[in-house]
Amino acid sequence: MFRPRPDTPAATIAVEVEGRVVRVPVGASAAAAVLMAGLSSIRETPGGATERAPYCMMGICFDCLAEIDGAPNRQSCMVAARPGMRIRRQRGARAIEMG
């Protein structure tokens, strides 16, 4: 569905989206990696368990929430992709150890 603009740098890095290796241009966001992986959603809402995908791409809508390198509820559009980054689906609210 999405492809890089023609003026995108040719250099790429490899990240892992839901267990699949995807090559994305240097400087891309984690949310861009999700879109380039062809996923139709990356989270399920805590309220109605409906699916969401990156939308605003500028840190406002929170629909791109994902688990990134083990950290839950990250706004993936605000996180730069790094080589070897693991991006996984955010299912509902995060769990926390209350001690």
Add this chain to the structure above:
Amino acid sequence: MRRFDAIVIGGGLVGTAIGYGLARAGLDVALLDEGDIAYRASRGNFGLVWVQSKGLGAPHYQRWTRRSAEEWPLFAAELGESTGIDIGLEQKGGVQLCLSEAELERRRAMMEQMRTEAGNFGFEYRMLDHDELAVMLPGLGPTVVGASWTPYDGHANSLALFHALHKGFGSAGGTYLSNCTVTQIAAAPRDFRVAVGGETVGAPRIVLAAGLGNAALAPLCGLSAPVRPQRGQILVTERTNRAWPIPLGSIRQTPEGSILLGSSEEDVGFDTSQKPEIMQQIAHRAVLSFPWLAELQIVRAWAALRVMPPDGLPIYDESKRFPGAFTANCHSGVTLAGAHAKVFAPMVACGALDPMLAPFSAKRFDVPAAA
């Protein structure tokens, strides 16, 4: 001129609750709303139905708040049924955490005074120590010495409440008029006229529920409402699994999992900006209460202005000079929504306030200052 049975000025939680109550009582109501330029406390509040600290030294306020809390379950159910909007009311009591022995002792004295002042009306409360609290609240910090508990408190989704009141007002036949900044009111006994957008609306009753705007509007109807803004700031965390189903005064978790942190108070005029040092204080106290909160990301924060009368108690009044004109002002638009819709509005519909509201008249401020 368009004639109505009542005009309500103010489309926030107070105005819509009263407008909803009037429309449900069968009156033809015009609700005049300033629009999105207004200082909307209704969009910035914390969402508590909070009883336990309301009315210290003012038993009439304690009774009024308790009355509203009693109205809340049926009020929420009725709103939910008539609008299809779930307000998310949870009303199983609430606790106020104390982070030092001194704080706990002050709280204990306060709760006992509340009970004494309640008289035969009764006031159920308990003081909980750290160990009792730790069982009730997972992950309680060692700094928390204890807390007060009452069964009356609760919380709700205040934006859903706001939406439901607007929708319920409309489906009960109310007329909502937006972008109506009111600066003039032609007042005569039981005859009030307001020019809005090229036409005039008239009614034998008018309710001024314009929040901070009431300070300027009340004198137009022979009333006074000396309210001032008090800024409060709120932080909201990412959603997490449910920790506590009851509100904790300045901390509450929504059923969806967001945790709201708040309850700052600042006198800074009409300034709705946020201040990092206040946000730090709010976060610091929250992390002392529950150390695991430090792991959560803050995803939203805002400031809003409470509508504060000089003594912190609501103002309800009716005009002697222009019978049919009423004021309603408070800083607890959620807590008091039940009373506004179900108790106050019927009084306005009947044309006069019940004597139980007499102590809330702004005449209480007409005391000459000592020289």
